[in-house]
Amino acid sequence: MTIMERVEPQTEIAVSIVDTDVHPLPVSTDVLKSYAPAEWVDKIWPTGNAVSPVPHFYDTPDSYKTSSLRMDSWPPGGGVAGSDPDFAAKQLLVDAGVGIATLEPMCDAQLPQAEHVLKSTHNDWLADVWLDRNNAHGRWRGSISVSAQTPEQAAREVQRWAGHPYMAQVLMTPQTRGIPFGNPHFDPLYRAASANGLPVATHLMGQTPFELIPVYPVGNPAHWHDFFASWPLLYVSHLMSLVFDGAFDRHPDLRVVFIEGGFTWAMPVMSRMDRIWKARRADLPHVRRRPSDYVREHVRFTTQPLEDADTVQFREYLEMMDFGDNLMFSTDYPHWSYDAPAYAINRFPAAQRERIMRGNATALYGLPATVKALPGEQPQVSLNFGSGGDG
Amino acid sequence: MIIDTNVQPHFRSNAEIRRYLPEAHQLRAIPDVEQQWYQAPGGDYRKDLYGEHYPGSDPETVARHLFDDGGAQFAILNPLTRGNIADYLLNSRICAAVNDWLLDQWLEPDTSGRFRGTIRVNPEDPRGAVAEIERLAAHPKLVQVGVPMQSREPYGKPVFEPIWEAAAAHGLPVAVHINGGNGVDYAPTFAGHAHTYPGYAAFMPLNYFVHLATLIVEGTFGRHPGLKFVFADGGYDILTPLMWRLDTFWLSMRDQTPWVDRYPSEYLPDHVRFCSSAFDGPTEADQMQRWMEFSAKADLVMYGSSYPHWSTSSPEVTAADLKGVDAAQSEKVLWRNASELYGLAVKEATR
Numbered sequence: 001m002t003i004m005e006r007v008e009p010q011t012e013i014a015v016s017i018v019d020t021d022v023h024p025l026p027v028s029t030d031v032l033k034s035y036a037p038a039e040w041v042d043k044i045w046p047t048g049n050a051v052s053p054v055p056h057f058y059d060t061p062d063s064y065k066t067s068s069l070r071m072d073s074w075p076p077g078g079g080v081a082g083s084d085p086d087f088a089a090k091q092l093l094v095d096a097g098v099g100i101a102t103l104e105p106m107c108d109a110q111l112p113q114a115e116h117v118l119k120s121t122h123n124d125w126l127a128d129v130w131l132d133r134n135n136a137h138g139r140w141r142g143s144i145s146v147s148a149q150t151p152e153q154a155a156r157e158v159q160r161w162a163g164h165p166y167m168a169q170v171l172m173t174p175q176t177r178g179i180p181f182g183n184p185h186f187d188p189l190y191r192a193a194s195a196n197g198l199p200v201a202t203h204l205m206g207q208t209p210f211e212l213i214p215v216y217p218v219g220n221p222a223h224w225h226d227f228f229a230s231w232p233l234l235y236v237s238h239l240m241s242l243v244f245d246g247a248f249d250r251h252p253d254l255r256v257v258f259i260e261g262g263f264t265w266a267m268p269v270m271s272r273m274d275r276i277w278k279a280r281r282a283d284l285p286h287v288r289r290r291p292s293d294y295v296r297e298h299v300r301f302t303t304q305p306l307e308d309a310d311t312v313q314f315r316e317y318l319e320m321m322d323f324g325d326n327l328m329f330s331t332d333y334p335h336w337s338y339d340a341p342a343y344a345i346n347r348f349p350a351a352q353r354e355r356i357m358r359g360n361a362t363a364l365y366g367l368p369a370t371v372k373a374l375p376g377e378q379p380q381v382s383l384n385f386g387s388g389g390d391g
Numbered sequence: 392m393i394i395d396t397n398v399q400p401h402f403r404s405n406a407e408i409r410r411y412l413p414e415a416h417q418l419r420a421i422p423d424v425e426q427q428w429y430q431a432p433g434g435d436y437r438k439d440l441y442g443e444h445y446p447g448s449d450p451e452t453v454a455r456h457l458f459d460d461g462g463a464q465f466a467i468l469n470p471l472t473r474g475n476i477a478d479y480l481l482n483s484r485i486c487a488a489v490n491d492w493l494l495d496q497w498l499e500p501d502t503s504g505r506f507r508g509t510i511r512v513n514p515e516d517p518r519g520a521v522a523e524i525e526r527l528a529a530h531p532k533l534v535q536v537g538v539p540m541q542s543r544e545p546y547g548k549p550v551f552e553p554i555w556e557a558a559a560a561h562g563l564p565v566a567v568h569i570n571g572g573n574g575v576d577y578a579p580t581f582a583g584h585a586h587t588y589p590g591y592a593a594f595m596p597l598n599y600f601v602h603l604a605t606l607i608v609e610g611t612f613g614r615h616p617g618l619k620f621v622f623a624d625g626g627y628d629i630l631t632p633l634m635w636r637l638d639t640f641w642l643s644m645r646d647q648t649p650w651v652d653r654y655p656s657e658y659l660p661d662h663v664r665f666c667s668s669a670f671d672g673p674t675e676a677d678q679m680q681r682w683m684e685f686s687a688k689a690d691l692v693m694y695g696s697s698y699p700h701w702s703t704s705s706p707e708v709t710a711a712d713l714k715g716v717d718a719a720q721s722e723k724v725l726w727r728n729a730s731e732l733y734g735l736a737v738k739e740a741t742r
Contacts, residue, residue: 061643178583180590214581217598219544225644226547226604229637233601236629237582237594244590262636268628271674272593279669279702280589283432292674307635308642317631317685320678337643 011373015099017341018361019092020302021203021259021330022101024130027083035128036121044109044118057210058224066336068206073334081334085134092333093139094377096341099358100367101333102141102168103130104201104259108175108208112149119145120157131166137372141365143171143201151185155192162196168365169257174202174234175212181238181256182245194253199300199364201257202238204231235261236269239299243273246286248294255364256299260332263301267321270295295326300364302330303356304339306347315349324352328361392722392737393463393706394729397568397623397666397695400453400468400497403444408473411488411495419481422473422572429579429591435571436699447699450497450506457698458505461706464726465735467695468497469509469537469566469623474574483519486511490527498532507733509537509566512554514546520554528561534733536563539570540598540624543577547605555611559618564664564732567602568623569595592702596624596668600633603663607637610650612662619661619732625668627692631685634659659691664732666695667709667724669702679715689720693729 026032033041060068067080073091075084082088092098105122109115122145131142144161146154154172161167170193179185181202193200205212213220214234221227235258241247248254273291277284287294301323307314318324327348331338341357348356361367402408405423412419424445425435440446447453457463470489476482493508510527512520527533536558544550546567558565578584579598585591599622606612606620634656641648641655665688673682683689697703704712706725713721730737 174582176582178578180580180582180584180586183586215577216545216581216601217577217579217595218540218542218546218601219548219577221545221601221605221608222548223608223644223648225637225640225648226545226601226608228640229604229633230601231581232633232636233594233597234581236597237580240580240590240593241582241586244593245586262632264632264635265629267673268632268671271672272628272670274674275670275672276589276593280431280592283588305639307632308639309635313685314635316681320681 012370013099013373013377014370015358015362015367017098017329017357018367019098019101019331019333020257020328020361021304022088022092022103022333023082023335024085024088024103024105024126025080025082026125027079032121032125035124037117040114040117044114057213058206058227060206060224060336068336070334070336070338085130085140088334089137089139089374092331094374096331098331098341099371100139100141102143102365104143104171104203105145106203106205107145108173108205108212110209112147115147116150116153116157119147123157123161127161127164127167131164135166137374138166139371140166141168141367142166143169144198145171146189148172148176148186151187151189155188158189158192158196158198162198167198169199169201171201171203173205173208173212174238175205175208175214177212180241180245182241182243182247187250190247190251190254194251197253199255199257201259203259204234204261232262232265236265239269239295240273243291243294244284244287248298249286249288254298257302257328258299259302259330260304262307263303263323263327264307264317264321266295266301266323266326300326300328300360302328303344304330304332305337306339306344311347314347318352319349324349324355325360327352327356328364329357392726393461393694394726394735394737395457395461395463395466395696395698396621396693396729398453398457398466398468398698399447399700400470400493401445401448402492403448408485408488408492411491412484416481416484421485424471424473424571426573427571428573429585429588431588431592431701435701437701437703440699450501453698454503454505457696461696463706464737465505465507467507467509467534467729467733468493469535469568470511471568471571472511472539473572474570475515475539475541475543475576477575479513479515480519482513483516483523486513487523490523494530506532507534507735508532509535510563511537514538514542514551514554517550517553521557524554524557524561524563528563534563535621536565538565538567540567540595541570541574541576542602543575545605546602547607547609547611549609552611555618556615559615562617564619564621566621566623567599593670596626596670597629599624599626600629604637604655607655607658608641608648608651610648612658613650613652616661619664621664621666621732623666623695625665625671627665627688628671630688634686656686659686663691664728665692667692667704668695668697669704669708672712676715679713680717683716683720689716689723690728692724693732694725
């Protein structure tokens with residue numbers, strides 16, 4: 001399956017792009033199973049033929065054919081898209097110019113213990129296959145997947161990986177069975193993450209038991225597009241809870257990353273929270289600062305999928321939003337709705353580009369300024385951050 | 392010049408509704424108006440309006456506050472009902488009682504002609520809702536149909552379409568407003584129940600977007616060119632980002648819903664209006680003009696006071712919010728959009 005000649009990387013090149021949303025997959029269920037405790041294998045994979053034995057309830061375009069993956073990202077050597085670290089490195093790091101990428105495996109299970117074991121198994125697999133054996137270049141960063149159902153156990157899992165040189169963040173599902181993120185239920189997890197300087201990231205999960213699809217307060221739509229366009233309101237709900245329920249006051253070092261759920265909505269949501277807070281401060285004695293101040297300090301958003309609005313108007317909106325310290329570029333590789341770096345850069349205001357494409361992620365995750373070049377990689381990636389931006 | 396498109400008149404007491412119910416239902420358990428699980432600490436309504444009778448229950452006082460003090464020329468009355476009652480037939484009778492009371496106490500006695508009313512219907516009883524629209528649509532002072540924000544299915548689902556069809560056939564916009572009482576509802580946020588009143592109040596209006604997205608994607612607007620929805624709790628601040636998303640994803644998925652033959656956002660001007668709210672809009676005054684231009688909101692938003700709610704915005708407050716906006720756009724928000732939507736002839740003020 002290796003398609004590149006394996007040579008020890010030598011040349012150092014500057015990191016100009018960090019990709020904060022990449023999805024690796026095990027090359028087969030058997031490989032993943034080999035990392036699971038033996039007594040759990042039959043419970044988690046009862047039919048033996050699914051990586052994550054859950055269906056889609058809202059299917060993405062042509063999903064029977066594509067499995068929501070980019071058709072050109074299936075490795076020529078075999079295996080599913082996102083399962084070959086070398087081919088992913090070729091497409092994403094060499095060809096697309098990404099310097100460092102954070103990996104977010106997607107998995108879910110119904111029962112609390114099964115969810116914990118499945119995620120813990122993914123951590124062992126990710127650490128071995130992606131962060132150790134195929135990371136001589138040091139350009140993959142991992143996520144510690146934890147169960148939101150069992151925060152004490154999640155805290156222990158964070159502890160188990162804390163100090164790992166390439167585990168960059170904690171990852172939990174936002175579909176929390178009706179418990180908003182600001183609920184003290186999550187405090188053990190937030191304490192462990194904060195104590196170890198690890199941000200808590202969350203990623204929308206389409207492949208999940210139906211009752212874990214959020215119950216929309218006015219009922220769920222029928223189609224993928226009205227469902228998916230509304231889904232950011234789940235992040236809005238969690239964000240409001242984090243602020244109004246005092247999570248950032250209880251955990252001053254907590255950093256939260258909302259992945260793939262949009263970010264342009266954060267401007268109206270911040271002013272909405274500020275207006276309510278001003279009018280109802282007596283109801284929120286524990287919220288000491290303006291809600292938007294908490295968001296700007298504690299919360300980051302990844303950029304993909306960028307909305308396909310008029311580019312000039314979109315840039316004006318982002319200028320007005322002044323959110324250049326809070327956005328982190330992402331591609332969602334190898335998923336079908338991938339945002340290429342060259343496409344994305346052009347949509348950000350010139351003055352925010354460097355921070356969004358690199359700086360914010362580098363600061364949040366403590367990433368190096370240079371990495372080892374891969375064979376065939378150009379030492380300089382020609383991305384003109386400083387241009388007037390109408391290219 | 393002012394038209395106030397969002398006023399909640401109340402019964403003088405919760406029990407007064409029983410006078411308007413058929414005998415068989417007069418002794419049923421019916422939630423009080425302020426029996427929401429998320430009542431505002433201190434009361435949902437303006438503290439200075441609580442007295443012997445309920446806030447907003449005396450037509451003369453309301454007229455004085457809105458018309459004499461506030462300077463409005465018309466006010467659209469949109470009374471609350473009592474939640475999505477499990478017994479949907481009882482709920483339909485509550486809606487009819489509210490309608491009969493509104494005519495009896497507010498619209499018929501108003502000789503000044505400044506109040507307009509809403510036909511409240513129960514979407515969980517589509518046949519009953521259509522019958523109620525047919526019963527009252529000809530009344531010249533009933534200018535819209537009213538339904539709750541709360542629902543167990545979004546309003547684009549086909550089960551509701553006969554109601555919207557009846558409303559459109561009579562040229563009546565459909566106003567969606569967070570209801571009073573309490574009902575058979577899901578949790579108010581996508582992440583479950585809110586833990587604080589502000590957490591509830593900040594999020595709840597945003598649920599309109601699910602109704603809106605489904606009305607577009609299911610083709611309801613496309614099939615009923617005259618159908619208009621008014622989202623009366625505001626929430627238009629999040630319209631632009633979420634419509635951008637719907638436009639983007641529609642592009643990838645449009646072969647599944649071929650009846651949506653244009654960008655979803657293109658339906659907004661002909662089909663969607665919002666009442667203004669105290670929680671919408673940027674906190675920086677100098678951003679207001681540009682912000683109104685996104686999604687052409689000056690054509691969509693209509694001044695609504697929410698009187699007698701605690702968050703009531705007087706026309707002065709709304710006008711101050713609009714200070715950075717050019718005069719023509721400001722005029723649209725304060726009265727012109729409402730005048731066109733409800734067919735209210737406004738005498739141009741001499742300024």
